[in-house]
Amino acid sequence: MGRLFGTDGVRGLANGDLTADLALGLAQAAALVLTQGRHADELRAQGKRPRAVVARDPRVSGEFLTAAVAAGLASSGIDVLDAGVIPTPAAAYLVSDIRADFGVMISASHNAAPDNGIKFFSFGGVKLPDEVEDRIEAAMAGEKLAPTGGGVGRIRRFADAEDRYVLHLLGTLDTRLDGLHVVIDCAHGAAAGISPQVFADAGAKVTVIGSDPDGLNINDGVGSTHLELLQRTVIETGADLGIAHDGDADRCLAVDARGQVVDGDMIMAILAVAEHGRGLLVDDTLVVTVMSNLGLKRAMAERGIRIIETGVGDRYVLEALAEHKLSLGGEQSGHIIFSRHATTGDGILTGIQLAAEMARTGKSLAELASVMTVFPQVLINVRGVDRTALAGHAGIAAAVAEVEAELGDTGRVLLRASGTEQMVRVMVEAATEETAQAMAGRLAEVVREHLAV
Numbered sequence: 001m002g003r004l005f006g007t008d009g010v011r012g013l014a015n016g017d018l019t020a021d022l023a024l025g026l027a028q029a030a031a032l033v034l035t036q037g038r039h040a041d042e043l044r045a046q047g048k049r050p051r052a053v054v055a056r057d058p059r060v061s062g063e064f065l066t067a068a069v070a071a072g073l074a075s076s077g078i079d080v081l082d083a084g085v086i087p088t089p090a091a092a093y094l095v096s097d098i099r100a101d102f103g104v105m106i107s108a109s110h111n112a113a114p115d116n117g118i119k120f121f122s123f124g125g126v127k128l129p130d131e132v133e134d135r136i137e138a139a140m141a142g143e144k145l146a147p148t149g150g151g152v153g154r155i156r157r158f159a160d161a162e163d164r165y166v167l168h169l170l171g172t173l174d175t176r177l178d179g180l181h182v183v184i185d186c187a188h189g190a191a192a193g194i195s196p197q198v199f200a201d202a203g204a205k206v207t208v209i210g211s212d213p214d215g216l217n218i219n220d221g222v223g224s225t226h227l228e229l230l231q232r233t234v235i236e237t238g239a240d241l242g243i244a245h246d247g248d249a250d251r252c253l254a255v256d257a258r259g260q261v262v263d264g265d266m267i268m269a270i271l272a273v274a275e276h277g278r279g280l281l282v283d284d285t286l287v288v289t290v291m292s293n294l295g296l297k298r299a300m301a302e303r304g305i306r307i308i309e310t311g312v313g314d315r316y317v318l319e320a321l322a323e324h325k326l327s328l329g330g331e332q333s334g335h336i337i338f339s340r341h342a343t344t345g346d347g348i349l350t351g352i353q354l355a356a357e358m359a360r361t362g363k364s365l366a367e368l369a370s371v372m373t374v375f376p377q378v379l380i381n382v383r384g385v386d387r388t389a390l391a392g393h394a395g396i397a398a399a400v401a402e403v404e405a406e407l408g409d410t411g412r413v414l415l416r417a418s419g420t421e422q423m424v425r426v427m428v429e430a431a432t433e434e435t436a437q438a439m440a441g442r443l444a445e446v447v448r449e450h451l452a453v
Contacts, residue, residue: 014059077152113215173353244334253334265292313331387424
C-alpha cells in the first residue's frame with residue numbers, strides 16, 4: 001500500500017477512496033499525534049481539553065466527512081470548533097488566532113465535486129511536515145484515545161469565524177481600493193461568502209461570478225482552472241481586473257482589463273518588485289518552485305532579487321520561507337504566500353494585495369505585469385509509464401542533456417514523476433512556442449519508449 005498522505009493531505013473520491021470510516025480514523029490518529037506538544041500539556045494541567053478548528057469547502061461530501069472528523073476528535077477528548085464553510089487559509093489563520101492545538105480542513109481544492117480531501121494544520125496554523133503525517137498514518141493502526149464521562153470533547157459552532165478572518169484580511173492593507181472595479185470568480189466554492197465582502201469593504205466596486213455553491217458545482221466551468229468566463233466578464237463590464245479563486249480559495253490567478261491571464265509567476269513578479277522597492281522583501285529573496293517560468297527568474301535577477309527554488313508544492317515553499325525566515329514565495333498555479341500575514345497560500349489575501357499595488361501606483365495590471373516576459377512553456381503528461389524508473393535512467397538523462405545543450409540559456413527542461421499516477425510530466429521552456437512544442441514532444445516520445453508498461 002502506498003503512502004496515505006499526498007502532497008496536500010489525504011485526497012480521493014469521496015465515499016469511494018475517502019470514506020467516513022477513514023475520516024474517523026484519521027481524526028482519532030491526529031488527535032493522538034497533534035496533542036503531544038507543550039500547549040496541549042499546559043491545557044491538560046489546567047484541567048482543560050485541547051481544541052481543534054474544523055472547516056470545509058461547500059462540496060456536498062464535506063457534510064458527512066465533517067461529521068466523521070468531528071466525531072473522531074470529540075471521542076478522543078478534543079473540543080471541536082466547527083467553522084463551517086470557509087477558505088483553507090481562513091482555517092489556518094483561525095488555528096493561529098485562537099491558539100487552537102490544530103486544525104482540520106476538508107476540501108479537494110481545485111478538484112471536481114466528487115473528490116474530497118482532509119488536510120491538517122498544527123499549532124500555529126502551519127502545514128504538517130512529512131514525518132508528522134507519517135506518524136498520524138502509523139497511529140491509525142494503534143490504540144486510540146478513548147476518554148469517558150467529562151473527558152470527551154464537545155462540538156460547538158465557531159460563530160465568529162468569518163468575521164475574524166475578514167478583519168484580519170482588511171488589516172493587511174495600507175491602501176484602499178477605491179476607484180477599482182474588480183470581477184471576482186469564487187469558483188462556487190469557499191470564497192463565495194467572504195472574498196466579495198473583503199474587496200467591497202476595502203473600497204472596490206465588485207462584480208461577482210461563480211458565487212452560488214450548491215454542493216455539486218464547485219470548480220465546474222469556473223474558478224482558477226476555468227478562466228474563460230472571468231475573461232469575458234472583465235471585458236464586458238469594463239472592469240480593471242479579474243480575480244479567480246479555486247474551490248478552497250488558497251489560490252489566486254488574475255485577468256487584466258484586456259482579458260489577458262496574469263498567472264502566479266506574474267503575480268509574484270509584481271509583488272516581489274513592489275515589496276523590494278518598499279524595503280519589505282526580506283533578504284531581497286523570492287521563493288519559487290522548479291515549475292516557475294524562466295522569465296520570472298530573469299526578471300528577478302535584473303532587479304537584484306535572489307531566487308530560492310524548491311520542489312513542486314506550496315508546502316515546500318512554506319518550508320523554505322520558514323527555514324530562511326523570508327517573506328514572499330509561491331507557485332505558478334497561484335498559491336502565493338505572504339509569511340508576514342499568513343501561514344499558507346491565501347487567494348483572497350493575494351488578490352487584495354495585487355489590487356492594492358494597482359491602487360498605490362495608479363498603473364494598470366497589464367503595466368505591472370510587464371515587469372516580466374513569459375517564456376513559452378509546454379507541459380506534456382506522459383501516461384501509462386513506470387514513473388518509478390525515471391530517476392537515474394541513463395537513456396532519458398542523455399536525451400534531456402541533448403535538448404538542454406540545444407536550448408542553451410534560451411530555455412530549460414524539467415521531467416518530473418507524478419506523485420499519484422503512473423505518469424511523467426515533461427516540461428520544456430524555450431524562446432518560441434514552436435521550439436518548446438518540438439522539444440517537449442521529442443522528450444515525451446523518449447519517455448514512452450523507455451518507460452512503457
